[in-house]
Amino acid sequence: MSQTDIDHIKKIYIEADLLYSESEVEAAINKMAADISAALAESDPVIFTIMNGGLVIGGKLLTKLNFPLEAGYMHATRYRNTTSGHDLEWKVAPMIDFSGRPVLIVDDILDEGHTLAEIISFCHQKGASSVQTAVLVNKLHDRKASEDLKADFVGLDVEDRYIFGYGMDYHGYWRNAPGIFAVKGK
């Protein structure tokens, strides 16, 4: 990246609005972990993180789930480091056989939900006994892929703006931002 581009990336962070501080996000993750544990501790689930955005929430959740489970990942992308969605592109299919077992999908954000809807349907097709979903943030608007599309476990609701931090990127950057931020003017 050129210096001008890096300067733009730095400016995005400096000018962004902080929606949730690190401590607020961590409290929400603790609550998600408690709810997931109460629901899944006895069911020998397979937990798949959706890369890349799920990287932070997947890792943060896993060590708080103190029961037997297998963990893996799938990589699918719809935004491809841009700020608008396209068709879902599969990059890496899951490597753990989950047929006959409960599956929990973990992702950073439920926006329009095309990504989660496609992954849920893929897991059912491959024989999961049940499919549940956990997202760090749910974006509030009326453009969901279907009216009844909701995640089973949600950390925080966010307004209808372009969000980054805690795994969520702005043009590939700031997945490492320690809080949940909205891009100025977007």
Ligand SMILES: O=P(O)(O)OC[C@H]1O[C@H](OP(=O)(O)OP(=O)(O)O)[C@H](O)[C@@H]1O
């Ligand atoms: O609800 P939707 O409108 O389908 O959008 C949500 C998806 O978008 C992001 O992934 P992205 O395609 O940007 O890839 P990434 O995980 O590599 O950032 C995010 O991680 C979700 O998977």
Ligand SMILES: Nc1nc2[nH]cnc2c(=O)[nH]1
């Ligand atoms: N980083 C990021 N990824 C998304 N994917 C779908 N919506 C968003 C968003 O608001 N931010």
